Amino acid sequence: MLILAGFNPxxxxxxxxxxxxxxxxxxxxxxxxxxPRRASLPPVQLPPRVNVLGVGVSVLNLDTALATLAxxxxxxxxxxxxxxGVHGVMESQADDALRHIHNRSLxxxxxxxxxxxxxxxxxxxxxxRVYGPxxxxxxxxxxxxxxxxxxxxxxNTGVAEELKARLESRFPGxxxxxxxxxxxxxxxxxEEQDLIAQVAATQPDFLWVGLSTPxxxxxxxxxxxxxxxxxxxxxxxxxxxxxxRVRQAPRWIQRSGFEWLYRLCAEPRRLWxxxxxxxxxxxxxxxxxxxxxxxxxxxxxx
Numbered sequence: 055m056l057i058l059a060g061f062n063p064x065x066x067x068x069x070x071x072x073x074x075x076x077x078x079x080x081x082x083x084x085x086x087x088x089x090p091r092r093a094s095l096p097p098v099q100l101p102p103r104v105n106v107l108g109v110g111v112s113v114l115n116l117d118t119a120l121a122t123l124a125x126x127x128x129x130x131x132x133x134x135x136x137x138x139g140v141h142g143v144m145e146s147q148a149d150d151a152l153r154h155i156h157n158r159s160l161x162x163x164x165x166x167x168x169x170x171x172x173x174x175x176x177x178x179x180x181x182x183r184v185y186g187p188x189x190x191x192x193x194x195x196x197x198x199x200x201x202x203x204x205x206x207x208x209x210n211t212g213v214a215e216e217l218k219a220r221l222e223s224r225f226p227g228x229x230x231x232x233x234x235x236x237x238x239x240x241x242x243x244x245e246e247q248d249l250i251a252q253v254a255a256t257q258p259d260f261l262w263v264g265l266s267t268p269x270x271x272x273x274x275x276x277x278x279x280x281x282x283x284x285x286x287x288x289x290x291x292x293x294x295x296x297x298x299r300v301r302q303a304p305r306w307i308q309r310s311g312f313e314w315l316y317r318l319c320a321e322p323r324r325l326w327x328x329x330x331x332x333x334x335x336x337x338x339x340x341x342x343x344x345x346x347x348x349x350x351x352x353x354x355x356x
Contacts, residue, residue: 097129097131098122098125098126098129098131099125100112100122100160100161101113101114101118101122101161102178103157103162103352103354104169104172104173104176104178104181105350105352106143106169106172106340107143107144107146107147107336107339107340107343107350108146108147108153108350108351108352108353109138109142109143109146109153109156109157109162109352110156110157110162110352110354111138111143111162111163111164111169111172111173112161112162112163112164113173113178113180113181114161114163114164114181114182114184115180115181115182115183115184116182116183116184116188116189116192118180119161119163119184119189119192120189120192120193120196122160122161123135123161123193123260123285124196124200126160126284126285127200127202127259127260127284127285130284131160131284132160132278132283132284132285133159133160133161133278133285133286134159134160134271134274134275134278134285134286134287134288135159135160135161135162135163135285135286135287135288136155136156136159136161136162136163136271136274136288137163137165137184137185137186137189137287137288137289137290138156138162138163138164138165138166138169138267139164139165139166139168139169140166140168140169140332140333140336141267141328141332142156142165142267142268142271143169143336144332144335144336145267145268147339149268152268152271152272154353155268155271155272155274155275156271157352157353157354158275158354158355160285163184163189164181164182164183164184165183165184165185165186166183166311166313167183167309167310167311167313168311168336168340169183170182170183171311172340175344183309186287186289186290186291186292187289187291187292187295187296189287189289189292190262190287190289190292190296191296193260193287194221194224194225194228195225197225197228197229197259197260198225198226198227198228201229202229202259202260203229203230203231203256203257203258203259203260204228204229204230204231204258204259204260204261204262205230205231205232205233205234205253205256205258205260205261205262205283206218206230206232206233206234206262206264206293207233207234207236207249207261207262207263207264207273208234208235208236208262208263208264208265208270208293209235209264209293209294209297210235211235212235213235213264213293213294213297213299214233214234214235214264214293215233215235216297216298216299217233217264217293217296217297218230218233220296220297220298221296231256231258232252232253232256232258234249234252236249236265249277249281250280250281253281253282253283254281254282257282257283258283258284259283259284259285260283260284260285260286260287261281261283261285261286261287262286262287262289262292262293263286263287263288263289264289264290264291264292264293264294265288265290266290267288267290270288270289270290271288273288274286274288300320301320315329317329
């Protein structure tokens, strides 16, 4: 039996172990192994959340996030992880469905420094940034010892394969059991069934989704109950960063809270509307929330 967190209750069959060395056409590549399935255990204990404009951001740092994900795999507690900063919170302001997706996740991590500062302001001194690329690195380092398996979904043509090659080189012995590069449109019924079948064949512990916000959050919420992965994680640009296609901001810029400015300078055409519109509105709304001028309810019910 699988425990579901953030998904509508469904019956999930126990699948037989896959046979090795299967290849499929198109952008899908598989490297199958006999991954042992663990028995069901009590569900993982999830952290409390900070109300950021109605979005519940989990009280986490990188170490506690990793521990929670390790427990989720150990107990087979299924769910999805939203890696969320100002962009995700602001996209949720005019979209009740997206806000609900964030609030019923297994975890919604503080991806940006403003989320961390607001958490600490709320009294959670241990709260730290859980940045998508860093979380990915930590989970892969842990997986070298645990044997956890991984599947990549998303990215431009060739990115998932490049990411697989780089991470296999960086983390010897890591088990990346498949990659899938989707088209820039909704999946057809045939493509959908093909994806479901390939994930069922590999049964990864972690399915990493490299789309943009809010596409990746909607994908995880919609497909989570249908894909035989334990934890889905929407990490967006982490695919491009770890594949070596895009440079990350230096650490001191990341810690300063001005990574948005670094990324804006690097990709102005793609990001100017996001940052120059969202950031000022975020500050104004947070001031209104903190001064009690506007209240935001936090609905975390499934």
